[in-house]
Amino acid sequence: MEKDADGFYTPKSEPSVPPPQLDDNDEIKPQQSGPSADPELISSTFEVTVTLADQQADPNSPLFSAKTFEELGLHQDLLKGLYDLGFSKPSKIQERALPLLLANPPQNMIGQSQSGTGKTAAFVLSMLSRVDFTKNTTQALCLAPSRELARQIMSVVVAMGKFTPVQTEYAIKDNLPKGTTRVTAHIVVGTPGTMTDLLRRKVIDPSDVKVFVLDEADNMLDQDGLGDQTLRVKNLLPKTQPQIVLFSATFPDNVRNFAAKFAPNANKIELQREELSVDGIRQFYMDCKNAEHKYDILVSLYQLLTIGQSIIFCQHRHTADRISQRMTAEGHKVASLHGAKDATERDAIIDNFREGREKVLITTNVIARGIDILQVNMVVNYDLPLMNERGNHGGNDSKPDVETYIHRIGRTGRFGRKGISINFVHNKETWKQMEEIEKILGKHIIRIETNDLDEMEEKMKKALK
Numbered sequence: 001m002e003k004d005a006d007g008f009y010t011p012k013s014e015p016s017v018p019p020p021q022l023d024d025n026d027e028i029k030p031q032q033s034g035p036s037a038d039p040e041l042i043s044s045t046f047e048v049t050v051t052l053a054d055q056q057a058d059p060n061s062p063l064f065s066a067k068t069f070e071e072l073g074l075h076q077d078l079l080k081g082l083y084d085l086g087f088s089k090p091s092k093i094q095e096r097a098l099p100l101l102l103a104n105p106p107q108n109m110i111g112q113s114q115s116g117t118g119k120t121a122a123f124v125l126s127m128l129s130r131v132d133f134t135k136n137t138t139q140a141l142c143l144a145p146s147r148e149l150a151r152q153i154m155s156v157v158v159a160m161g162k163f164t165p166v167q168t169e170y171a172i173k174d175n176l177p178k179g180t181t182r183v184t185a186h187i188v189v190g191t192p193g194t195m196t197d198l199l200r201r202k203v204i205d206p207s208d209v210k211v212f213v214l215d216e217a218d219n220m221l222d223q224d225g226l227g228d229q230t231l232r233v234k235n236l237l238p239k240t241q242p243q244i245v246l247f248s249a250t251f252p253d254n255v256r257n258f259a260a261k262f263a264p265n266a267n268k269i270e271l272q273r274e275e276l277s278v279d280g281i282r283q284f285y286m287d288c289k290n291a292e293h294k295y296d297i298l299v300s301l302y303q304l305l306t307i308g309q310s311i312i313f314c315q316h317r318h319t320a321d322r323i324s325q326r327m328t329a330e331g332h333k334v335a336s337l338h339g340a341k342d343a344t345e346r347d348a349i350i351d352n353f354r355e356g357r358e359k360v361l362i363t364t365n366v367i368a369r370g371i372d373i374l375q376v377n378m379v380v381n382y383d384l385p386l387m388n389e390r391g392n393h394g395g396n397d398s399k400p401d402v403e404t405y406i407h408r409i410g411r412t413g414r415f416g417r418k419g420i421s422i423n424f425v426h427n428k429e430t431w432k433q434m435e436e437i438e439k440i441l442g443k444h445i446i447r448i449e450t451n452d453l454d455e456m457e458e459k460m461k462k463a464l465k
């Protein structure tokens with residue numbers, strides 16, 4: 001199965017490739033032909049070809065694995081789903097996490113791996129593996145911090161579960177038909193507020209839940225963010241606690257301890273600080289004269305932003321709206337997305353962007369995490385992400401929010417692809433914030449002149465090679 005025009009994996013009535021061949025031992029082999037049979041080649045807009053196979057064979061790459069999917073103990077129907085998606089070899093996190101996730105008796109998991117390295121498949125396969133399809137009850141719950149991410153995860157559940165009878169349902173705002181009194185789907189994916197509501201109203205019966213997954217777990221457990229609501233969901237689950245699975249690219253110290261209490265006795269897969277950001281993402285900065293100059297620079301970048309697709313991150317909704325209105329009025333085609341828009345509008349905006357109908361998306365931290373759109377080759381931090389005064393994400397304090405920075409730039413450079421990030425700095429304070437990010441990540445952020453568009457284009461093209 002390939003991603004459809006919306007960038008989602010949706011089952012087609014006719015498979016795009018012939019079904020996997022069963023050999024004498026009933027073993028499933030990866031596809032040898034068909035459109036999704038050559039996942040090794042990734043082409044970028046600059047006509048550069050990256051060989052995924054090289055990275056998956058390099059022991060230093062997060063995409064490396066010494067094993068095959070068959071060796072990881074997955075059911076044949078799930079192997080078929082994987083090959084149908086064009087996955088031929090596991091990534092490091094998949095190789096390491098899956099055997100631990102599937103072992104019996106089930107054990108909790110705290111798993112960390114860089115952005116775009118395949119964490120979703122690891123937890124989706126583990127949910128699909130634990131479901132007993134002969135029972136029409138809810139057996140796995142998955143929470144994500146945004147409706148956009150919940151919808152994306154669901155598309156992976158449906159794609160990987162294509163050869164199983166899995167039933168799924170959303171727990172996101174304005175999605176269940178009015179008057180629904182009972183959800184019996186095997187797997188429910190949603191956001192914490194709506195999930196709590198459906199559990200409280202007994203629309204979802206949690207008594208058979210065997211797996212509880214938190215994607216972007218550090219964000220979901222952050223007491224200043226979604227932590228309370230996530231805890232509420234956990235408290236509504238059966239006393240015989242289900243297997244708790246936490247995944248993220250980042251686990252800052254202040255959440256790590258809480259995560260260990262939330263998922264006791266968990267198997268842990270952790271990264272070192274210097275491993276946090278992906279090498280394929282080249283990080284740049286531009287020295288703007290003042291806040292207004294940032295806008296001029298963004299406009300002058302427009303041509304480059306639309307070569308592939310780009311995401312522009314602002315700290316506030318009103319900035320995202322203001323910039324997009326101004327650029328639109330000046331004849332540029334851009335879209336804006338943030339949490340103040342209603343559900344239908346949000347779905348339409350992200351779907352248009354996935355489809356490539358919009359090339360530039362101006363947004364807030366709402367889609368900083370998890371969103372997987374392979375054509376995004378540029379991320380701009382119009383405003384650097386900042387902590388709030390209590391030292392948590394999403395504020396206005398002077399400290400940079402390094403975790404959010406890692407997630408934002410991770411919207412590009414997915415699964416071995418190349419990508420570019422550009423930070424706009426415009427005064428001493430933002431300069432210092434960027435310096436701190438540089439220090440913490442141990443990565444050099446390269447300067448690009450704001451007045452030399454040709455140099456800029458050259459540097460960027462080179463970075464994408």
Ligand SMILES: Nc1ncnc2c1ncn2[C@@H]1O[C@H](COP(=O)(O)OP(=O)(O)OP(=O)(O)O)[C@@H](O)[C@H]1O
Binds near residue numbers: 091094116121370414
């Ligand atoms: N084994 C594999 N072979 C080929 N492609 C893969 C494999 N595993 C995952 N992918 C693809 O890699 C991309 C990134 O995967 P995914 O979205 O799961 O990353 P992630 O680790 O969850 O990132 P983030 O931290 O940003 O949420 C997806 O497009 C996915 O389809």
